[in-house]
Amino acid sequence: MPYWFEPTSVSVEIGGRTMTLETGKVAKQAAGAVTVRYGDTVVLVTSVHSSPRPGIDFFPLTVDFVEKFAAAGKIPGGFFKREGRLADREVLVSRFIDRSIRPLFADGYNDDTQVTATVLSADPENTADMCAFIGASAALSISDIPFLGPIAAVRIGRIDGDFVINPFPEDLEQSDLELIVAGSKGSIVMVEGGAQQLPEDEVLAALKHAHGEIRKIISAIEDFAAKIGKAKVELPAPADHSALEKRIRSMAGERLGEAFQIKEKKARGNAVKAVEKEVRETILEEYRNEPMEVRSLADFEKRSNGLRTLQGDVNTILHDLGAEIMRDRVLSTGERIDGRRSDEIRPIACEVRPYPRPHGIALFTRGETQATVSATLGSGFDEQTIDGMAGRWKKTFMLHYNFPPFSVGEARPLRGPGRREVGHGALAERAITPVLPEHEDFPYTIRVVSETLESNGSSSMAAVCGSTLSLLDAGVPLKAPVAGIAMGLITDGKRTVILSDILGDEDHLGDMDFKVAGSKQGITALQMDIKVTEIDWDIMEKALAQAREGRLHILDCMDKDTSSELHGLKARAELHDFAPRMETMQVKPDRIRDIIGPGGKVIRAIQETTGAKIDIEDSGKVAVFGPDGASVAQAIAMVTELTQEAEIGRIYLAKVKRIADFGAFAEIFPGTDGLIHISHLAEGRVDKVTDIVEEGDEVLAKCIDIDPSGRIRLSRKEALADEAAREGADA
Structure with a gap:
């Protein structure tokens, strides 16, 4: 390893597997960079920040989780063959990392901050999302960014009544619970997941179990940060806004309190905005009217930045004042903005x-x-x-x-x-x-x-x-x-x-x-x-x-x-008149070729004739989907005719296809022929096959045997005897 690489690492056991966090080898220009390895999954997580924009009154945080197809040895689909905008899964992982870390930055910190998690190696048994989350917490903890963590996260499942931490994807198919739980040492901070209609106490037990594992991971990140962490950025001492706050309270406190008494959202919002606008314009206009000597561009920029900063301060004070009014009302009286009790549901x-x-x-x-x-x-x-x-x-x-x-x-x-x-x-x-x-x-x-x-x-x-x-x-x-x-x-x-x-x-x-x-x-x-x-x-x-x-x-x-x-939150018995219809049937896999036909000729003909669509699985499951029941029934009938099997004892209307000295070959349904031996053409001795049947004749024929190779033996003689017996019984 080159001498200028000075990697530092720490390992922790999670779910019976070792997770290793390392820094100092790659992405050293970032404020914090950590590679997280879990099995063969490797995720690089970086954190960076830049100087705050003048007058900004919010925290501009961006979190991106990016899956690289090369990490799994794959080439992306599509025309361009490269990764584009984030897929939904990447967005969802980015969101739960963002939602967990966003409240944990120091007050007054408004630098543009970006956390990027890039999957470098993907092991299908160890999902990258948990690596990304833990890496984000570690990358922020070792950086100079004033992050009030660390936090950590695990995925928890329950299989046969036992909780499992970071279960393998195939094990989740047997789990009646899947939760992603994030937390600090003191409590959980974020939960996202689903369950198979589990009662509340069992879900709560899962959260508690997950939190125990989270604490172990946090201890490892703390050790990691103690070894390599940078000194945090010193935030400027908060400006003394007491005079400004006192003035805004006197100007807006009572009126905002009245505005928050309005129950209807739009009217309340308009009233609050009107108060805030008046206060903001009054204070900013006073600042603009203050005499200030402007001799250079720097003086002009200083005045402009001062105006933006003042506007941000006013907005923050107004926001905090509104929050205080609303929160104090709930805590003091139990009454909410719209007048409801704490446990009351809206109409x-x-x-x-x-x-x-x-x-x-x-x-x-x-x-x-x-x-x-x-x-x-x-x-x-x-x-x-x-x-x-x-x-x-x-x-x-x-x-x-x-x-x-x-x-x-x-x-x-x-x-x-x-x-x-x-x-x-x-x-x-x-x-x-x-x-x-x-x-x-x-x-x-x-x-x-x-x-x-x-x-x-x-x-x-x-x-x-x-x-x-x-x-x-x-x-x-x-x-x-x-x-x-x-x-x-x-x-x-x-x-x-x-x-x-x-x-x-x-x-x-x-x-x-x-x-x-x-x-x-x-x-x-x-x-x-x-x-x-x-x-x-x-x-x-x-x-x-x-x-x-x-x-x-x-x-x-x-x-x-x-x-x-x-009728009691039950599904309608019938589908909508405009809803399509679908039926499924099962055929032998070796008969799939009969439905498809050479070059798809047969299946296309069925679909064009009926207006239905046919989907065939390798298992022989055939799904027929059509605009109405009639088209589906017609397509099912056509597929059935193509794939039906001969049944011993059943009588068919067969068409003679070929004459031989020893009998006649007859088609009992499309694609399926059987032999009517000369001895089974009629009662008594038959000297010549053509004395009884000719090619193209349609005759009744009974299936009397199917040998192991699938060859079918038919009998006209027995079919006629059975028909005569049935007619005699009816008479």
Whole structure:
């Protein structure tokens, strides 16, 4: 190794395997760079920062998780053969790292900061996402960035009742739980995952078990940082804004308090903005009017930067004042912005099939949050093919979440889905997946789309509720109906209030966003983000219990509002008139060639004749998908005719294809011939085959034997005797 490489490493045991963190060998220009190795998976994580922009009043953090196909020995698909924009999986990993580390930077730190996790080697048994998370925490901890970590994360599953840390991907197929849990030494800070309708106490036990493993990883990162960590950037002492804050309080305190009494979101928002605008303009105008000698460009820039800084300070004070008013009201009186109790759910209204053509559609409204959710049924041809480092696979269920700007009264260009939309869609998809029927029982490809029409908090959980209703409306036989609720938390360290069904302002100004989805039996998905340093287990337990009460209430409302259509939240007995139809059948694998024909000639002819589509698996499973039942039935009949097998004892109307001295070869159905021996053409002696049949004749023939090689023996004589006996019996 070159002399200028001075790598430092530390190892920790996680899930029965060794994870090694190393720095000092690669990417040494970064503020912090760590390679994390777990099995043969290697992820490089870097952290960098630049000087803050003048007047900035927010923290510009970017987190990117990037999978390189070369890491798995693969070449990307597509025309350009190179990685492009982040795939959904990369976005989801980037998001849960971002959400976990974002609250853990020092107050007053507003440098542009970027964390990048690049997969260098991909072992299919050891997923890269946990390496990326732990590497991000380590890279920030050893850098000069004022990060208040470290934190760590693990994936936890449960197989046969036993918790498993970082289970192998194939083991997760047997697990009834999959959670990603992140935490500090004191408590958990982020949870994301799903479960197979597990009760709350079992989910809580999983979180506690995961936290024990997290603490071990954090100790290793602390040792690592102690060996190699840089001195943290010294932040300038906070400016004394006491006079400015006092003035803003006197100008806006009482009026903001009155504005936050308004229950309706838009009116409240307009009132708050009006107060803030007046205060901001008054103070900034006074600054502009202050005499200042400008002799150079530097003086001009100094004045401009001062104006931007003042504007940022005013915005921060106004934001903090609004948060203080809202939080103190909840903690002191128990009353929320819209007048509800802490555990009260907003009014709910549900409607199925409000529009005629979608296969299934529902309109779900909860307070000022509303979503219309559609369900569309398709065939195997509509499955989503995903090309990733782990290989290529197909999805038969997709849930997409859209959040157009009009839903919050804003005018913005319509773009593709952002990270938030991808994340909310994945959460709702995870909530619904455990209750979907087995694909063998309902072999449709299903796409659900949630369009947010209004939003005042909990729109992702509205997507979950609306998805249940739209799927039932489409005739999808769910194992159980699912609903979702977003919980919140307000605490000052001494007083704590848990909020059910939070508003947008309560999410923004509160200390926790905890989304829980599930059925009456238990939890199917959850996502939690903590904005305070620690949260104890008693609060977690109470939040889960309160979420269950809210979830059951929502399910009751959904049932009540749709009882005349869905009869107890049950799937419609019949698919929509405009929904396609599908049937499956099984054929012997060696008969697949008969359906396809030379160069696909036969299967194309069937599809063109019937209008149906045919999908054939190597196992011999044939799926027939058509616009209506008649086209499917016609295609099934044609496939059956092509692949039917001769049955001993069955009588066929056979067509003579060829004459021989010893008998006649007759086709009993397309592609299948049998021999009618001369002795089986008629009663008594037959001297010449053509005395009884000619080529092209149609005769009754009974299958009397099939030898091991598949050759079929037919008898006209026995067929006629059986027919005569049946006619005699009928007479």
